Amino acid sequence: MLPIQYNFDLKNANTLGLAAIASHFLLLSKPGQLIELSQSPELKALSRLVLGGGSNLVLPEQINALVIGVALKGRRLLREDDEAWYVAAAGGENWHEFVAWTLAQGWAGLENLSLIPGTVGAAPVQNIGAYGVEVKDCLYELTAYSLADGHTQVFSAAKCQFAYRDSCFKQAEAGKWLIGEVVFKLSKSANIKTNYGDIEQELAALAQPSSASAVAQAVINVRQRKLPDPAVIGNAGSFFKNPIVPSGLREQVLAVHPELISYPAGPDHYKLAAGWLIERSGWKGRQLGPVGMYQQQALVLVNHGGATQSDVAKLTAAVQADVKEKFGVELEAEPVWW
Missing domain, CATH: 3.90.78.10 (UDP-N-acetylenolpyruvoylglucosamine reductase, C-terminal domain)
Structure with missing residues (x-):
């Protein structure tokens, strides 16, 4: 039996804090639940909407649909070669925590994207970016699950059709997929980018040698200084x-x-x-x-x-x-x- 919740309050599930009620809600912890959904007479007629961290959404007061919250977890090193580490993370992983984890392993490349709210699975949809870096710069491929019947499809970076704050998941493929896992290619000869926004000034204030971890801390400091905490406002x-x-x-x-x-x-x-x-x-x-x-x-x-x-x-x-x-x-x- 799927753990469907009815008239579910989403006010605390979107960072804007807008009042919103979903007629049906499912916290997805296993991809197989999507197959179960397709076999349910009650649920298969409902339109489906995917909710990650809720940090990039403007919700209506009433949502007459099945909202699927993504709770898929896991992160691991898939393989490495002479050029790069190939690192996978499930769609429900917290984005900032994933970035911090990669840096703790000594894998650079995502440091400029530190402290961006949301989930790993939502990051490619928006092609999130900050301080001269975008997700497309490091994304290798992703696995998505069909919202219609749960079948899987692998999207290469090229197939994602990335553009500025855009991807096929906001265009031709919008509303069709739930991103279950993303694989990043993190170069072993990563080029640290410090020449955007206030990063160089912040690094000077930190008085630290330029490194991926130092850039991450600089980005965190700048973002915390400039941007409000959704928990506060x-x-x-x-x-x-x-x-x-x-x-x-x-x-x-x-x-x-x-x-x-x-x-x-x-x-x-x-x-x-x-x-x-x-x-x-x-x-x-x-x-x-x-x-x-x-x-x-x-x-x-x-x-x-x-x-x-x-x-x-x-x-x-x-x-x-x-x-x-x-x-x-x-x-x-x-x-x-x-």
């Missing part, structure tokens, strides 16, 4: 993607705002700092109803208490409209909306 981390714009639009903005923060992003395109655009549009620390943009980091949307998906939608639209009016730049929200 509800948030989903960086709420808007850094927009990638043609060089012509960047030049137009630069002509009026020479202090614009931007980075090259391919031929004739630049990535603009969304936080800078939001702050210059007057939204840093500003509130609309029970939600607002964080006073210490304008890129973070926070729930001051009692917010719903509708409140988040209103603030999102207001920020987007003001940035568009002031800079001519379209902002896109980063989290997934159910």
